[in-house]
Amino acid sequence: MSKGLPKRSEDYSLWYNELVKRADLAENSAVRGCMVIKPYGYSIWEKMQAQLDKMFKETGHTNAYFPLFIPKSFLSKEASHVEGFAKECAVVTHYRLKNAEDGSGVIVDPEAKLEEELIVRPTSETVIWSTYKNWIQSYRDLPLLVNQWANVVRWEMRTRLFLRTSEFLWQEGHTAHATAKEAMDETIQMMNVYAQFAEEYMAVPVVKGRKTENERFAGADDTLCIEAMMQDGKALQAGTSHFLGQNFAKAFDVKFATKEGGLEYVWGTSWGVSTRLMGALIMAHSDDNGLLLPPKLAPIQVVIVPIYRGEAELEMISVKAKEIMSDLRKVGVSVKYDDRDTQKPGWKFAEYELKGVPVRIALGPRDLENGTIEIARRDNLSKETFDLSSQPIAEKISGLLEEIQQGIYKKAFDFRASVTTEVNSWEEFQQVLEEKGGFISAHWDGTSETEEKIKELTKATIRCIPLDRKEETGKCVLTGKPSQGRVYFAKAY
Amino acid sequence: MSKGLPKRSEDYSLWYNELVKRADLAENSAVRGCMVIKPYGYSIWEKMQAQLDKMFKETGHTNAYFPLFIPKSFLSKEASHVEGFAKECAVVTHYRLKNAEDGSGVIVDPEAKLEEELIVRPTSETVIWSTYKNWIQSYRDLPLLVNQWANVVRWEMRTRLFLRTSEFLWQEGHTAHATAKEAMDETIQMMNVYAQFAEEYMAVPVVKGRKTENERFAGADDTLCIEAMMQDGKALQAGTSHFLGQNFAKAFDVKFATKEGGLEYVWGTSWGVSTRLMGALIMAHSDDNGLLLPPKLAPIQVVIVPIYRGEAELEMISVKAKEIMSDLRKVGVSVKYDDRDTQKPGWKFAEYELKGVPVRIALGPRDLENGTIEIARRDNLSKETFDLSSQPIAEKISGLLEEIQQGIYKKAFDFRASVTTEVNSWEEFQQVLEEKGGFISAHWDGTSETEEKIKELTKATIRCIPLDRKEETGKCVLTGKPSQGRVYFAKAY
Incomplete structure (x- = not known):
């Protein structure tokens, strides 16, 4: 049933890699260290994005977009920042290719060399603070609460799908404030937003904490973080929120006129989570049968599989299945009806287990006669025969999804406590x-x-x-x- | 009232540039040719994205993400493709910086030269078709209907905010099909989706057509497009949908086992729209007072401005304003209440005109007495005193927004007819x-x-x-x- 997935207990690392590929989450690309996020994996990331984006907006932030490229000189303006990122960055040096004169193919045109090299952003503090200089003149322009959804590149030598890739997707918040206290409050607030997201949506308990000086973000005065525990006993940093002090304001000369008529450097924060969260989500819950998704982030929460012989049976079952679908959709449950005739039910069961769909409903001719359905839970693999007349199906499933969400969290919580x-x-x-x-x-x-x-x-x-x-x-x-x-x-x- | 905006009739180009900056849509960055999309501009792009994404999903597409970088050799695999893009691409040649030994700062580390140069994607056909080779074996794997939201880079020498920038944001659909007919149907379908979006949401009428061989996408057998007309009599290509034939399948050796047991090359399409649409939206409708947004894409559809002297008046007005807000939000109208005491009403009126907010409601103490509000339309700058007892406010405003949406479209349609x-x-x-x-x-x-x-x-x-x-x-x-x-x-x- 596990589609030949390696056992988690035997080789955690191999299990993870195979699971990511076989559950159609991501794969390595032809470009060293860069991944392809496959449609199913991306649909989970979209659910994460949507919820995080909502939480950012509810806390007063708006989205914007800043350039992919950072002039080399910008990176150097904040001393510890360049120390932190110079060793692993993609450098653009030319802006044109041309046909080789010897006919050997396309080569870099040596005449199209950039005057100043551009770095593909590893993070955007520098390019954003150089912009903020124009946006901030007075206390009236503060606070500035901006977030960006973007791709970033850090040249990694040893990569791993979702966990460590040369290119990854993330969001980076960059805020500017009139006082150190406001900036610190923001830093704490965003750490709390991340913690809430991890626990309530990802069902992953986290420790909120402060990084030591050694582990601080390059350019920050203080880094807060949330740390999660994976099933192999290794920790994963799931999000960071940095108090930048006045470091970037000083590097880019961003001052503001105070209410009292003075002129002061602006205080800053930055905070981010990335597609690493996908790695955390996978590793925190999944098992030998495949992915296990908390209902709140599952692109498909319920799958209905018809058990039938012949067209006539399928037709009857489909009527009932569509009724159930409609009831579930009305209460916001996402449901898929898989009536493909190219695959057998057993194959489908294994497939949706592998993909972590929280609830599976099976429906055969006997069920139609009896007014029942079979409900299977992905989390504990239990099954029950449910009498459709005993309770509205929407209520039953909504309750079950909530129960599963909490159950997954509790299991992860207890595991963490045990280690x-x-x-x-x-x-x-x-x-x-x-x-x-x-x-x-x-x-x-x-x-x-x-x-x-x-x-x-x-x-x-x-x-x-x-x-x-x-x-x-x-x-x-x-x-x-x-x-x-x-x-x-x-x-x- | 126009905040010193240049007149459209006097200098269209200057008017456009200034409007984009002053309405907080975008600005040039410190990086040549790359723009910063400012929060207000980005919020319009988000509305566009949300609607387009919905339409893509309704037509069966799912999102995924592919690498930012393309190996140089990939680009060369499709002959006309490399011809089309080689002359304007950002080339990554190194993966590390280091401190110069003479202490002059940070330099590119010559020892960190890539074996093969990487191109920052100008479009993703090559990297995607190299992936599709692994995803497609049989007719059962087709059609493959994938879309990507991403940034792309084409090194432009003469740039203009939104219209032509070295980096821009876009979506690119990449689909694979078993037959030429299916691929052509998809190409047409997506052109129609774009046309529907342009006309119903952007309120911009478009001509659907076919590009001549000269103007075709580099690597396509056929390019369909939608063409819009700007207020200065210049056309703007607003979206393209390409029938790729088997060109990329052949370049990347993507074959599939047919139902009949044969082995054939896959047929492809690609289609895209970009932040250029922002330029089209701005240029199609705006005037000397600033931006004019169709209600369906306006981040703020209604703004309420209180007219008051002193706290006590403001408090009474706020009660009524919040009642109206609540009524409007219930029917899905996005509304902002601007009770800032740092700006006068006249300043606010000009500000929201500049930003293209479709409807403005002003509310003063006399209105409270009379049970009225003043409603001003951004499209024709007309005002009316509305008796709140004459019709539910939500109904009034919903109707008005619909009328404005249609009116803007009709105006653009009539203008296009006239030229x-x-x-x-x-x-x-x-x-x-x-x-x-x-x-x-x-x-x-x-x-x-x-x-x-x-x-x-x-x-x-x-x-x-x-x-x-x-x-x-x-x-x-x-x-x-x-x-x-x-x-x-x-x-x-």
Whole structure:
């Protein structure tokens, strides 16, 4: 039934790669490191986009679009920013091809060399702040709350579908404010929006936290994040929200006239989530049968499969199926009726399991006689025979979808709890990391040196300093030096 | 009131540029030829996207995403395709920057040269057909109906906001079919979708036609198009739909097993519209007061401006305004209440005129007493005092928006009719083109030579061979040679 999918427990990495391809989510393209997002995968991304976009608009943001290219000199204007991105960027140097004179084909025209090289945006702070300089003169122009949906490129040497690709899709919010407090409030607000989206829509519980200085965005004074836990015990950074201080305002000389008549640098934030979320969604819930989608993000929430022999039976079943479809659509449930005659029901069942459709309804001639349908849940693979006269079908299915949504979340929550461990010694740290993985809550002395040493020794990084951590003094798990509180370590994607 | 906008009649080109900037639609960026689409402009594009996307989905298409980069060798696989795009493309040659050893800043790392240069997609036929090779094996995999929303780059030397920019946003449909007929039907269907969108939503009448061989898409066997007429008498190609024959299937070796057990090359189409449509929308309707938006694409359909002195008056007016807002929102009208105290009503009136908001409602203390509001139309600048007890406000405004939508279309239609001229001599051709511009319907001998000659002499091109042209033999307007029917000439954007 699993269409030969490798077992998750045997080879998590292979399982993931095969699942992504076979469930028609994405595949590698002919262009190194760039993926093709296939129609089914893209339709899930569209659901994510629609919900996030709604949440951004509800919090006062509007969309805009800025250039794909960034002049090389722009990137250099913010010192730590260029440090962070220069090593992995696609550089445009020419603007024309021509036919080789020896007839060997098309070559780059050496006469069409750009005066200044252009970088394909790895992120847009620089080009956006150079624009904001023209948009912001006075406090009346603030706050400026803009978001962009775009593709970005970071030249990755080791890529993985959705998780790490040279080109990816994302949204990047870029806001400008009159005060540090307003900017920090925005930074926190957007982290909360991401957390709400992850938990309520993706059904993925997240830890809200602060990055250490080491892990901060290149150009930020502070980076907040949400960290999720995958089923193999590795963490995944699912979204970040940066307090940029006045760094980019200073780099691009963006000042505003204050209410009091002064002139000050503007305060900034930026925040983003990307098609990485697709990777998180897949890895957080799916199993050996394939994808498992939370109903709120499933492009098809219910599939109806007719079980029939011959045209006459199909016709009768179709009447009932369409009645059910119509009832479900009225309450906003997305439903597909798969009456293809090229595939058998068993094949279809496996197909929709693989694609993570939350609910499957099967309907045969016996069901018609009895006034029943068979309802199968993707999450726990249970089946029930449902008496159509016992409850309106729309009510039944809506309730079930809600139950599944919550069930998936609870399962992920419980799993995370089961792999989150407080440790108090270096021995324990290594043992837990080795045997169980997950989040390790441990004391840390607060130095980059120790953080790097631990990474070197174990590949575990500090995922975040949880925002809700208890006040607790202790001793650093590696150095024994004093610590002000626990942080979360994990191996991570 | 026009905020110093140049007069359309005096300098059309300057008027357009200034309007685009002052109405917050777009502006030039620091990157040559690339524009920034500002929040208000982008919100109109989002309305366009949403409607087009709906129409694409209703005709069976799904979205997907393909790589931004195209290997140089791919572009060369279809001979006329590379001819068409090689001369204006952005070429990525390196994947890293580094610090210059002399401390002069960041430079391209010569050691990070790509083995094969990558082209930033000017259009995606090549990368998509290289993917389709893996997706298509049998007739069961057809038709494949895919669309992509994306940015593309064509290196333009002379750019103009929305109309011609080095980077632009668009959608590109790419479909694969088992037969030439099916592919041709799709090509026609999508041209019709575009025409319907232009006329019903943008309120821009279009001529549906076929491009001459000269003007065909590079790689197509046939190009259908919709051509719109701007207020300065110049035409604008608003959308194209290409019948690709088997050209890309052959270039990328995409064959399918037929029902009958044979093996054949797949038939293809591609079709696209871009942010150029924004230019068409602006130029087709706007006037000396600014933008004029058809209600169906207006992000704000109604704005309510309170006329008040002091807080107490504002409070009373706000109660009524919010009642009206609520009534309008219930019927799906988008409405904004502008109670900012930083600007005077007159300033606001001019602002919303500039931004093309279709309906403005003003509401003062006298209105409250009398149970009236003032309704002003953006299209004809007329005002009326409306008695709120005479008709439900939602009904009144809905009707008015519909009337405005139709009125704008009719005006554009009548204008186009007034600048569409049948001419029968070369003298007349030149005179009409010079004095009136617009579409010139004339006989043409069918040769590329004559077409080019006319372009050379007058700058007018054959916009299209109208699909609905009458059967009519005649003599070519330039050469006097026999012609099978009239074609549309015009100067064009």
